[in-house]
Amino acid sequence: MSILSCRHVSRVYGQGEARVTALSDATFDIPEGQFTVFTGPSGSGKSTLLHLCGGLDLPDEGQILIGGEDLYGMPEKRRAVFRRRTFGFVFQAFNLMPVLTAEENILMPLLLDKRRKDEAWFQELTCLLGISDRLKHLPGQLSGGQQQRVAIARALIAKPRVIFADEPTGNLDTDTGTEVLSLLRSSSRALGSTVVMITHDPGIAALAERRIHIVNGRLKEDGAE
Numbered sequence: 001m002s003i004l005s006c007r008h009v010s011r012v013y014g015q016g017e018a019r020v021t022a023l024s025d026a027t028f029d030i031p032e033g034q035f036t037v038f039t040g041p042s043g044s045g046k047s048t049l050l051h052l053c054g055g056l057d058l059p060d061e062g063q064i065l066i067g068g069e070d071l072y073g074m075p076e077k078r079r080a081v082f083r084r085r086t087f088g089f090v091f092q093a094f095n096l097m098p099v100l101t102a103e104e105n106i107l108m109p110l111l112l113d114k115r116r117k118d119e120a121w122f123q124e125l126t127c128l129l130g131i132s133d134r135l136k137h138l139p140g141q142l143s144g145g146q147q148q149r150v151a152i153a154r155a156l157i158a159k160p161r162v163i164f165a166d167e168p169t170g171n172l173d174t175d176t177g178t179e180v181l182s183l184l185r186s187s188s189r190a191l192g193s194t195v196v197m198i199t200h201d202p203g204i205a206a207l208a209e210r211r212i213h214i215v216n217g218r219l220k221e222d223g224a225e
Ligand SMILES: Nc1ncnc2c1ncn2[C@@H]1O[C@H](COP(=O)(O)OP(=O)(O)OP(=O)(O)O)[C@@H](O)[C@H]1O
Pocket: 013, 014, 020, 021, 022, 040, 041, 042, 043, 044, 045, 046, 047, 048, 049
């Protein structure tokens, strides 16, 4: 079974002259463990699609199934809990809490869900990401690449089945971006998680197993006419 199944999903913003069809009839399936990127020009609908798949928006039409569960068929409160337990998010701007140490930032999803820390996974993850000696630092004391590695650890600490990453390398130089991406891949592989990522960078997109191109809210699989 697919981990993520998108069925005829559309999203329209605004009304009248301000009406924009951000996404039109999006249909695709992502098997568990696959690393997929969404590419496309600015304003084509990539973030809209990522937010819908991540349970952060509401589609106007269509259905999104996560492991067979209808994401928008469940009540909002249950969706919030489901999202916290099933998804990890990584953003371009890192979005770390500046007053918390790296370790406190990483553990935040567990705290929100009143879950215990799996010490072995915490050690493995921080070691894999090369941040074991930075755990007591505040985000402001870390480089951009280190901050994004902390954000990846935070996204993975609760062992999510799907990781959504919105331009995770967008604020990093090319070498750091490639390194961070490879760490995102190896740490998600260690967990067997599926990664769905937006990128503008063709070099980064080439590293994915699958590319879904979006133009004017319409999807086009890599290699398709
Ligand atoms: N909240 C909103 N209200 C109105 N229009 C919106 C809203 N969010 C997005 N849009 C419009 O929907 C379209 C798709 O936007 P989206 O952010 O999904 O594109 P994108 O491909 O992620 O762009 P970028 O690469 O620049 O981030 C754009 O025309 C955008 O202006």
